[in-house]
Amino acid sequence: MKAYIFPGQGAQFPGMGLDLFEKSVEAQDMFKAANAILGYSITDIMFEGSAEDLKQTKVTQPAIFIHSVILSKLLGDKFQPDMVAGHSLGEFSALVANKVLSFEEGLQLVYKRAMAMQEACELQPSTMAAVLGLEDEMVEAVCAETEGTVVAANYNCPGQLVISGDVKAVELACENLKERGARRAMILPVGGAFHSPLMEPARKELAAAIENMTFRKPICPVYQNVSTFAVTNPEEIKKNLVFQLTSPVKWTQSVQNMIKDGATEFIEVGPGKVLQGLVKKIDRSMNVSSAEVF
Known part of the structure; x- marks a missing residue:
């Protein structure tokens, strides 16, 4: 069975999409x-902008979404x-490719999401950190005992977890995680x-826009970041999408469930190959590839 997966923020690169356009x-x-x-x-920023230009959340998110969806359409x-399935932002690309939106x-939703996230970031100094080489349970325990707001945010693959929260709490958690044996804990x-x-604040803003939109029945199950299981009910998809911003991206669990449900091949649709690498770390026996149009 074929699983199509869509990347999130961080997959962008200068010149992205120009080959498709031409x-x-x-x-x-x-x-x-x-x-x-x-x-x-x-398109000016995607085709001609620098890596720095593409780094702004309000540019990055729509750019990756546009690239992924056009690529899926051209297939x-x-x-x-x-x-x-899609990783964080990639879930929106997956829902469009899947005919839900x-x-x-x-x-429209992705741009609203990007702007709302940008505004939320400006309300309080906050950050994220990658933690390598520890069991998920250990990372969760350290976050729970650290003063301030810090939580497990991205379960990318076994031994690779991203934490998220206010700057002081994340820095303190990183120190504690290194003491507990983390190979790396870097901001x-x-x-x-x-x-x-x-x-x-961003979730509330995005929720209003999502609630006002009609979600259609997908052409196949979507494995969402929040629930990790196959979903086909439009109202359930909508509910999970609303809570995605404040909930962890359970990528490891989603991929494991897709494999359990019969996936044998994972095809990444969009810029980069990050998700293919994560799938291989979750299960080395899987076939992975990039979607090719030309």
Whole structure:
């Protein structure tokens, strides 16, 4: 069974999407539509901007979403998913590819999400840190006993977990985790504490937009970050999406459940190969590849 997976923030690179634009009229139409929806030329930044330009949350998130969705669209009849999943932001790409939302609806939500997250980041100094070489339970225990707000945010693969919270608490947790035997515990260059309680203002803002949108029945099950199990009910998909911003990304558990349900091949749709690497670390026997159009 084929599982199509969609990357999140961090997969961006200068020049992303230019090859799609140059080789496909359909892609050109979708890129132009994206510029119109956003009210500025994101294609200029994607095609010609620097890595620094692409790093801003309000640019990164729509750029990765646009790239992933256009790529899935250009696959045409080759896009035959038995199941889909997306890592954080990638869940929105997965829902559009899965016919739950239209391209326009998805992009509107992604842009609102990006702006809301940016605003939430500005309310309180916050950050994230990658922790390598410890059991998940140990990381969770250290977070729980650390003063301030710090939680497990991304379960990327066994032995690789990202924590998130206010700056002081994350720094303190990193020190404690190193003392407990972490191979590495390093602060990440991100704008704030994504997937933590500090994103509550952004969650509320995004929830209103999601609630006002009609979600359609997907063409195949989606394994969401919050629940990790196969979901096909539009209202359940909507509920999980609302809580995604303040809940951890349970990627390890989602991939394990997809494999348990029959996935034998994982195809990454979007920029980069990060998710393929994570899948291999979760189960080395899996076939992984990038979606190829041309």
